[in-house]
Amino acid sequence: MDTVAEFLTRIRNAGASRHEKVDIPASKLRAGLAEILAKKGLIRSYKVAKDSKQGVMRVYLRYSESGEHAINSITRVSRPGRRVYVKSTEIPVVRSGLGTSILSTSKGLMSGDEAQKMNLGGELICKIW
Numbered sequence: 001m002d003t004v005a006e007f008l009t010r011i012r013n014a015g016a017s018r019h020e021k022v023d024i025p026a027s028k029l030r031a032g033l034a035e036i037l038a039k040k041g042l043i044r045s046y047k048v049a050k051d052s053k054q055g056v057m058r059v060y061l062r063y064s065e066s067g068e069h070a071i072n073s074i075t076r077v078s079r080p081g082r083r084v085y086v087k088s089t090e091i092p093v094v095r096s097g098l099g100t101s102i103l104s105t106s107k108g109l110m111s112g113d114e115a116q117k118m119n120l121g122g123e124l125i126c127k128i129w
Contacts, residue, residue, distance in 0.1 A: 007033060008074045008126060011043075015061055015069035026055035032109035033102065033125070034059055040100050040111065042070050042128060077101075077124045087121040099129025 007030045014022035024030060026048045034046040034057065044060040062070040078084040086092070086103070091112040094101050101112035105122035115122065 002076075002080055003027060004029065004033070004125060005076050005079070008076055011037075011059060011061070011071065012074050014059075015071055018063070018067070018069075019061065021058055021060045024057045024059060026057040029109070030057060036100075036102055036109060036111055037128070040128075071128060073099075073127075073129055075127045077126055084124045085122065086124050088116055088119045090121070091116055092124070092127065094127045095129040099127060101125075101127045 003025075007024055010022050010024050031046070031048055034043065037043045037059075038045055042062060044062045046057055046059045048055055048057045064070065091103065092101055094112070102125045103110060103112060103115045103120075103122040104125055105115055105118075105120040107118065107120060109125070110118075110120075
């Protein structure tokens with residue numbers, strides 16, 4: 001089962017339904033994705049609550065004053081059936097710099113901008129704008 005795709009789909013569906021928050025099973029990878037989304041201002045915040053199993057992460061979504069969801073599109077690029085790796089020079093620019101790409105590098109999860117600054121390539125997880 002693709003946990004990253006499930007994470008992105010839950011955020012996409014909650015935004016389309018205008019929910020204030022969404023609960024997602026927690027993991028380190030999902031928390032890293034939420035951290036990047038919070039840094040880029042695409043979500044308000046997130047919290048990880050421990051329970052007897054794997055924990056629950058609550059993601060608070062961001063909307064504009066007119067009620068539009070801050071995330072217009074989330075596209076999963078690398079999948080379990082087809083991994084996509086890019087060099088630091090091949091990191092895609094999403095929507096002429098208005099969006100962001102998220103990579104899994106040897107230094108951990110980071111946005112495409114950070115990876116280019118550090119001259120790192122890796123697995124292209126998703127594109128968001």
